[in-house]
Structures are given as structure tokens and as C-alpha cells.
Amino acid sequence: IEAEFLKQREVSLHSPLGLAFVTFTSVNSAKQVFDDHKKTFLLGFSDSQPLSSLSASMKSDKWKVWFAPPPRDIYWEHLSDKRNWLFLKIIVSNLTLFLVTFFLTTPEYLVSQFDTILIAIFGPDADFQNSTASSWVQDFLPTVMLWSFTALLPLLVSYSDRWLGRWTRSEENHSVMRKTFWYLLFMVIVLPTFGFTTGMAYFNFLFMNNNSTDSYKWECIFLPDSGAFFVNYVITAALIGSALELIRFPEMFWYVIQLCFSRSEAETPAIQRAVTYEFRFGEQYARMLLIFAMTMMYSLSCPLITPFGLLYFILKHLVDRHNLAFVYAPSKINKKVHASAINFVIMSVGLLQFFMVTFSILRSGNLAIMTNRTKYALVLFVITINIFTAQ
Numbered sequence: 001i002e003a004e005f006l007k008q009r010e011v012s013l014h015s016p017l018g019l020a021f022v023t024f025t026s027v028n029s030a031k032q033v034f035d036d037h038k039k040t041f042l043l044g045f046s047d048s049q050p051l052s053s054l055s056a057s058m059k060s061d062k063w064k065v066w067f068a069p070p071p072r073d074i075y076w077e078h079l080s081d082k083r084n085w086l087f088l089k090i091i092v093s094n095l096t097l098f099l100v101t102f103f104l105t106t107p108e109y110l111v112s113q114f115d116t117i118l119i120a121i122f123g124p125d126a127d128f129q130n131s132t133a134s135s136w137v138q139d140f141l142p143t144v145m146l147w148s149f150t151a152l153l154p155l156l157v158s159y160s161d162r163w164l165g166r167w168t169r170s171e172e173n174h175s176v177m178r179k180t181f182w183y184l185l186f187m188v189i190v191l192p193t194f195g196f197t198t199g200m201a202y203f204n205f206l207f208m209n210n211n212s213t214d215s216y217k218w219e220c221i222f223l224p225d226s227g228a229f230f231v232n233y234v235i236t237a238a239l240i241g242s243a244l245e246l247i248r249f250p251e252m253f254w255y256v257i258q259l260c261f262s263r264s265e266a267e268t269p270a271i272q273r274a275v276t277y278e279f280r281f282g283e284q285y286a287r288m289l290l291i292f293a294m295t296m297m298y299s300l301s302c303p304l305i306t307p308f309g310l311l312y313f314i315l316k317h318l319v320d321r322h323n324l325a326f327v328y329a330p331s332k333i334n335k336k337v338h339a340s341a342i343n344f345v346i347m348s349v350g351l352l353q354f355f356m357v358t359f360s361i362l363r364s365g366n367l368a369i370m371t372n373r374t375k376y377a378l379v380l381f382v383i384t385i386n387i388f389t390a391q
Helices: 002-014 027-036 086-104 107-112 114-122 132-162 169-193 199-207 224-247 249-260 265-274 281-297 305-326 335-364 372-389
Strands: none
Touching: 086 132, 086 169, 132 169, 132 224, 132 281, 169 224, 169 281, 169 335, 224 249, 224 281, 224 305, 249 265, 281 305, 281 335, 335 372
């Protein structure tokens, strides 16, 4: 073992990573070095950068200096990964995720094809309209399918982001949160609201609809019964989703498998420590903000969603408080995650006002003649946009 250690030490010394962690005596000294090496977009380095006799050989003008994160926040095994193809990996990862989730497996498309799936399973002679049980399945199972996909999508986004090999856990949580929220927002709320079952249907409507007589029926948007599906979604997320997060079937299943393959009872404490995961702040934040955006956007056109949204947040608070205190290990996040969450909350209010402006214009029937309600909604929407852009 000692010989292998010395061998790996020699290999490490002959293949430097190009990174160095420097400890200063005070925060002010670290801040001064950071300011001296801080680049600007137009001027590059500042003129006050100190020089020495070794500046030319050490190429200090090419240094990238930033404050180091806490040691437990760093993926130390990722520091040795080559960063040459990082930009290409980011493009490939995001493009693949976009194609898979946006064009092929949109949850609303799976729900719209539910009758076809039932006929393919039970045959064309099965009567799904007159049977009480089948009618209940048709009303309940599509919502469960939609919730299940929104629960699995953060895992897909998380694995695609881990493939990039980020250096810190907080940066990974922040990236997972942003991407998951945007994908869920478009797939679960925006596209179903305007009647597009997939992203491909949206692009077909924009670029391939050459028939002038086939116009989009804007009057069918925001009907009183159009929010029933979203009310069912919030109820499912509040009752079934919170219960499943409390039970934690995947963790229990993996724990049982580890116990079955353990060789002695002495390994049980090590297995318990191994299955104690971090609280996935990025995924949980994204799903909670999705419910908040959904509740806000339909709170006026479909007021029934508001009390169930309140029920979801009460149950979510109780479940997360229990899991954070007794189940999961502390998570590594920074203030950027909370700042992004605040921006998404403000954006949800802006989306509510945008939907109300659209709703008022569609109900007035004439864009040239705006009612007082439309004018007030438009003024509030402009004020919200100004506040959001001024953040």
C-alpha cells in the first residue's frame, strides 16, 4: 500500500491541476488580492495589479481568482477532470434533454393518448365510458402519470448535470433547480394552457400551418373548466406526493437491497450511513415553485385551485421539516439558490398578470376597445415587469 501511495504521489506531482488554494491571515487581505486580479468585461485587469520579478514567468495576468467554497462543498474527484470539452458537453447535455423532454415525452401528450393506450391494452371492445371503475381510472390515472413524470424529470436533469462534472455541490444544486423549473413550467403549465400537447405541435402551429381557414381558437383558452386538470394535479401533489415523500419508497427499497447483500450484522451501521443522502434542494425547490406558479396563474380564472395550493404548502412544510430534521443529511447550497427562488416567485406573479391581461383582451372581443379591467391589468403588468428587471 505504501508503494502504491508513493507511486500515485509521483503521478500527481508530475500532472498538476493548475489550481491552488491560498489561505490568508484576514478576509481583507483575501479581498484585496481578489480585487487586484478581478477582470472587467472591457478593460480586462485593473491597472492596480501588483507586479513582481516572477510575474512574467508565472503569467499572473492570466490567473483566474475567486473565493474558495467550503471544503465539503467541493467535488474533489472532479478537480482532475479535463475541462477542455466542458462547453461542448454543456451544449450536448442541454440539447439532448431539451429534445427528449420537450418534443417526445411531454406529459400532456401521454395524457392525451391515454384512451389509445387503454384500447391497445384491453382491446377495442372494452367500454371505458359506462364503467364506473374505468371512468375513475380515466379521471385519476392521467393526473398521477403527469405527477410521476414531473417527479422523474428532476432526476433526469440531475443526472445530466452530474455528467458535466461541476466542481461544487452548491453550483450543481443551483443548475438543477433552474433547469428543472423551466422545463416543468413549459411542459406542465404553459403548453397545456394553450392546448399544445407537445413542443412539436407548437412549432407545427407556428411554421407549418399554411391553411388560412384553420385559425387558432383563442376563445377556448381560460374557460371555467380548463383549470380542472390543474386542480387535480395540485390535489395529487398535496396528498399523494407528500405521502410518498414521507414514506420514501426508493430509499427504503435500496436500503433493503443493501441489507440483503450485507455479509454481517456489523455492516448495518455503515449501510445506514451510506443510504443517508443529502436533501435535494434543487429538485425540491423546482417542484415547489412549479406548484406556486400554477396556483398563482390559475388563482383568478379558476379560484378553486387556491385552497388546495394552500393545503399543498402546509403539507409540504410539515414533510420537509421532518425530512430535514430526521432523515436527510445537510445539503450544500449558497445564496444564489434562494435568490433564484425569489426571482421565480416574482416571475410567477408576473405570469399571473400576463395571463389576466390576455384573459381580459380575449373576453373583451376587441383589442382596439379595452375595458377598464384590461387597462388596470396592463398597468400592473408593466409595473411588475419594471420591478422584476430592476432586481
